[in-house]
Amino acid sequence: MEKTKRKGAVIFSKYSRGEGIKRLLSISREEVLFELRDSKLKGRGGAGFPTATKWNIVAAAISSQKYIICNADEGEPGTFKDRVLLLEYPELVFDGMVIAGYTIGAKHGIVYLRGEYEYILQSLEDYLAKMRNDNLLGKNILGKEGFDFDISIRLGSGAYVCGEETALIESLEGNRGEARNRPPYPVNTGYMGKPTVVNNVETLASVPHIIVKGGEWFKKYGTDRSTGSKLFSVSGDCGRPGVYELPWGTKISELLDLVGARNTKAVQVGGASGTCIPKSQFDRTLAYEDAATGGSIMIFNESRNMLHVLKNFMEFFVEESCGQCTPCRIGNTKLLEGVEMIEKGEFTFNYINQLKELGRTMQVASKCGLGQSSPNSFISILENFKEEIFNGNGGAHGK
Amino acid sequence: MESKGDLRAPVSQTPLIVEKPKDTSAIGGMVSIEINEKKVAVPLGTTILEACKMNGISIPTLCHHDDLCVAGVCRICVVEVEGMRTLQASCAYPITNPMKIKTSSPMVRRARRHIIDLLLSEHYGECYSCFRNGKCELQNLAKEYGVDSYTFGHVEKPKYEVDKSSYSVVRDMSKCVLCKRCVRTCIDLQEVGVLEAVDRGDNTHIGTFLEKPLADVICINCGQCINRCPTAALRANDPSDEIWAAIDDPTKHVIIQTAPSPRAAIGEEFGLGAGHSMTRELNTALKRIGFDKVFDTNFTADLTIIEEGTELILRLYKALVKKESVALPQFTSCSPGWVKFLEHYYPEYIDNLSSAKSPQQMFGALIKTFYAQRAGIDPANIVSVALMPCSAKKFECNRPEMHDSGYKDVDYGLTTREMARMIKEAGINLPEMPKSNFDNPFGEASGAGLIFGATGGVMEAAIRSVVEFVLGKKTEDIFEKANIIPLRGFEGIKYMEIPIGDKVGPVPELLKHLVPNWDWLKGAVLKIAVAHGTANAKKIMDDIKAGGKFSECHFIEFMACPGGCLGGGGQPIPTTPEIRKKRAEAIYAEDESLELRKSHDNPHVVQIYQEFLTEGPCGHLSHELLHTHYLKRGRYIA
Structure with a gap:
């Protein structure tokens, strides 16, 4: 969709470059935190942790160095909204990072850019150079004494797990991308062992609007527990795929109408690690309290074979598990083998149920979010589409 | 970019380190928790695992x-x-x-069972055809959790080829459970860094640099990874079949030398607790197995002290009197893991290594020369075996330069574990054996040679002799019972100064041809240090490089393994700080029980200098048989 056609009440609302940073000249860190808390902004990466709380912990930490990291390792299958933000609205993301740096007391921000997005690196570097030129970055920003902040961009190397914040930090430090033990959390012991805020691109892009227009304004959109709006990356069987800004609380059916989806059988909300929602539940709402998502919406119409969909997801996780912890490394392989068994018709219901149980173990016993969420689609697709999979054309009858 | 300080392992493998309060009675010092509805209080920062252990609740572990x-x-x-x-x-x-x-809710039990089932599904092989059968942590878990079938299947074919390239360590990655203990051992405990996880997802495995065979990377063969592997993925390269064949061959004269550390630990393989010395029971068992002679490595340990001590005196004499440039401090060279570590990481310092061979290799050279002559046996028919606590000794005896007798000086290095298995295979229960003595012509050795097994032992043995050589006083007059306590214990790095003072003694007969008197040492302070584990060795080496305090030392003992040889890579599994402490206690107790406690008092040592090495320590024949040279390997030559 063309930028000019993009409509949205919050993120795509009017904002002029540097506006949020200028606002900082007249407000204190505490006031920023107040607006942020008032807005009830939650992390847009999917986990939904309150942003103000995260910032507050780092702001309160005593440390010689602190960092703000922008998680631009947009790797969840079916999401591409961060790419749109970085390409077309870099002012929102980078102003958000400057505001974060000012608030938490970090002098250095790092963008961890997905390896496959290397082609937008130059345009981002050019934009940062312009910011430095206009003193929106660098020393004594906009003449404010002691307001020093700069941003560097680092490229990932294609591992999905590096979107997990502690694995991302490991990768930044030059180590193998593997999730850390938690606690400690990055807000205490993050990049280089220093207090660190890791925020999603979209979270940071929401911040300048909140600072300029106020938390009260932000809360007008969305639901009580999911304030503001959300960017959805819509793909699959629909007439108008693309990035949409919709307020939280939008019903799945409303979204489907908007994007021109017909004969929809299922919607995968939240990418490969999300849940698969069948037609009977299309009145559910997109919100943290109902169908939560980091933004990926994949639409499948009646012609799709849900077992193939599931197999595709499981192949993805088998390949993308970092291989560190047992439940995720071997568990995903076993789930994929299970899907293949169903495909061939060589399975027992008893074993498939055991695999579902295994999935529940993976959800609670894996070391990081990857393994904890990878069985979601296995469980939800087998549960919600059992008619099709076990009795229809998706697989032969079980024994 | 900021440095992470001392942190070596990836942070993904370290937890939050909460400093435990010194005074737990202070406010906040103790935290009240409930474990399985029982109220207890634990010091702040205790891990849940420790807290459970403290309260008698057992929790299964594998990667811990x-x-x-x-x-x-x-x-x-x-x-x-x-x-x-x-x-x-x-x-x-x-x-x-x-x-x-x-700790035992339905969710927890289900998760644990699932994890065991998953690990078993990818673990190649069956227990009865595995050398860790009965000593495998995965097997124990399976037993504990009542696994009676492979819920998620079982691999039928090995996924990886077994890497037998190294003389010391065999890797069978098809048995690996990816607990990463070996990685943490190699990177963090030893700071060698040969092993790391490679690839991801289902393909994750522990690999070497560019997947090269272990023999071609800069592995130092310390075998610490073997000691910490919960399964049979890592093991030592076992020569026991060849040794059996030699024993069964009537034309072969099979000799075994036994080092002190295996004797202090082998009882553990026979169900005894740590810290039971089995020296004399072992002598009997080895004879019954069929070894023709059993010699005490401590004899050549005593010889090492004389040779290495003389070398030190010569270096000091050259530096202080002749003003020649010599490499100081002198480093010990008994630990082949340490030697290879230095050759790889600090090749510019190989001149500092004592040229004296390790006791194992000295013995090897003597057995096929001195002993063969005396006994009238063709050295070609001698098979020389060394019972060592060490996997690197297997590599050492295969170093091409170790052929000074005209034959391979030591044919096989055998670990404590392998020895125990041979003894069991022969149907012998070691602890029940009657005691017997070592064979002549080397007979019994001194306690100084014995304590080589513990970190600081070589240095203590050397000091016991040097003090008497130079000061002309009894060691007992300076150190109570000749125990040099500052050199004992498991502190990573130990440092000691010994002032020589104004009174020196006469030069003993043995050294008279080398130095005229000791006057040049008057007022000097002998500075010595001890390090065990290559991570600690690295600290000292970096300090020397930077010109720090250790660069002023005269003599430094280095052992590749934590705790010294008693914690060697060939010792019984498991190993813990507690077990190593008990082994050390056994060694020191045995030393104290002996009459003969100084190397230069060993009558067999005196005799060999009178009858065979007639030019004395560091003389021509000594140099030919008992000394060696090293290789500047750097980071690239394995």
């Missing part, structure tokens, strides 16, 4: 090891913490606020 930093990867130790959505790895979770823990 007392010697290593925490990984939290196997997930077998998960517990339920009230209010948390996911289970927590108890080994990696420090308690900083009150919490309610359940």
Whole structure:
């Protein structure tokens, strides 16, 4: 969709470059935190942790160095909204990072850019150079004494797990991308062992609007527990795929109408690690309290074979598990083998149920979010589409 | 970019390190928690695992090891913490606020069972055809959790080829459970860094640089990874079949030398607790197995002290009197792991290594020359075996330069574990054996040679002799009971100064041809240091490079393994700080029980200088048989 056609009440609302940073000249860190808390902004990466709380912990930490990291390792299958933000609205993301740096007391921000997005690196570097030129970055920003902040961009190397914040930090430090033990959390012991805020691109892009227009304004959109709006990356069987800004609380059916989806059988909300929602539940709402998502919406119409969909997801996780912890490394392989068994018709219901149980173990016993969420689609697709999979054309009858 | 300081292992493998309060009675010093509805209080920062242990609740572990930093990867130790959505790895979770823990809820039991089932599904092989049968931590877990079938299947074909390239360490990655203990041992404990996880997902495995065979990377053969592997993925390169064949061959004269550390630990393989010395029982058992002669490596340890001590005196004499440039401090060279470490990491310092061979290799050269002549045996028919606590000794005896007798000086290095298995295979229960003595012509050795087994032992043995040589006084007059306590214990690096003072003694007969008197040492202060584990060795080496305090030392003992030889890579599994402490106690107790406690008092040593090495220590024949040279390997030549 063309930028000019993009409509949205919050993120795509009017904002002029540097506006949020200028606002900082007249407000204190505490006031920023107040607006942020008032807005009830939650992390847009999917986990939904309150942003103000995260910032507050780092702001309160005593440390010689602190960092703000922008998680631009947009790797969840079916999401591409961060790419749109970085390409077309870099002012929102980078102003958000400057505001974060000012608030938490970090002098250095790092963008961890997905390896496959290397082609937008130059345009981002050019934009940062312009910011430095206009003193929106660098020393004594906009003449404010002691307001020093700069941003560097680092490229990932294609591992999905590096979107997990502690694995991302490991990768930044030059180590193998593997999730850390938690606690400690990055807000205490993050990049280089220093207090660190890791925020999603979209979270940071929401911040300048909140600072300029106020938390009260932000809360007008969305639901009580999911304030503001959300960017959805819509793909699959629909007439108008693309990035949409919709307020939280939008019903799945409303979204489907908007994007021109017909004969929809299922919607995968939240990418490969999300849940698969069948037609009977299309009145559910997109919100943290109902169908939560980091933004990926994949639409499948009646012609799709849900077992193939599931197999595709499981192949993805088998390949993308970092291989560190047992439940995720071997568990995903076993789930994929299970899907293949169903495909061939060589399975027992008893074993498939055991695999579902295994999935529940993976959800609670894996070391990081990857393994904890990878069985979601296995469980939800087998549960919600059992008619099709076990009795229809998706697989032969079980024994 | 800021440095992470001392942190060596990836942070993904270390937990939050909460400093435990010194005074637990202070406010906040103790945290009240509930474990399985029982109220207890634990010091702030205690991990859930420690807290459970302290309260008699057992939690299964696999990737956890007392010697290593925490990984939290196997997930077998998960517990339920009230209010948390996911289970927590108890080994990696420090308690900083009150919490309610359940260690055996349905969710926890299901998770543990699943994890064992998953590990078994990818673990190649059957227990009865595995050398760790009965000593495998995975097997133990399976037993504990009543596994009676392979829920998620079982691999039928090995996924990886067994890497037998190294003389010392065999890697069978098809048995690996990816607990990463070996990685943490190599990177963090030893700071060698040969092993690391490679690839991801289902293809994750422990690999070497560019997947090269172990023999072609800069592995130092210390075998510490073997000692910490929970399964049979890592083992020593076992020569026992060849040794059996030699024993069974009537034309071969099979000799075994036994080092002190295996004797202090082999009882553990026979169900005894750590710290039971089996020296004389072992002599009998070895004879019954069929070894023709059993010699005491301590004899050549005593010889090492004379040769290495003389070398030190010569270096000091050259530096102080002749003003020649010589490499100081002198480093010990008994530990082949340490030698290879130095050759790889600090090749510019190989001149500092004592040219004296290790006791094993000295003995090897003497057996096929001196002993062969005396006994009238063709050295070609002698098979020389060395019972060592060490996997690197296997590499050492295969170094091409170790052929000074005209034959391979030592044919086989055998570890404690392999020896125990041979003894069991022969149907012998070691602890029940009657005691017997070592064979002549080397007979009994001194306690100084014996304590080579513990970190600081070589230095203590050397000092016992040097003090008497130079000061002309009894060691007992300076150190109570000749025990040099500052050199004992498991502190990573030990440092000691010994002032020579104004009174020196006469030069003993043995050294008269080398130095005229000791006057040049008057007023000097002998500075010595001891390090065990290559991580500590690295600290000293970096300090020397930077011109720090250790660069002023005269003599430094280095051992590749934590605890010294008693913690060697060939010793019984498991190894813990507690076990190593007990082995050390056994060694020191045995030393104190002996009459003969100084190397230069060993009558067989005196005799060999009178009858065979007639030019004395560091003389021509000595140099030919008992000394060696080293290789500047650097980071690229394995």
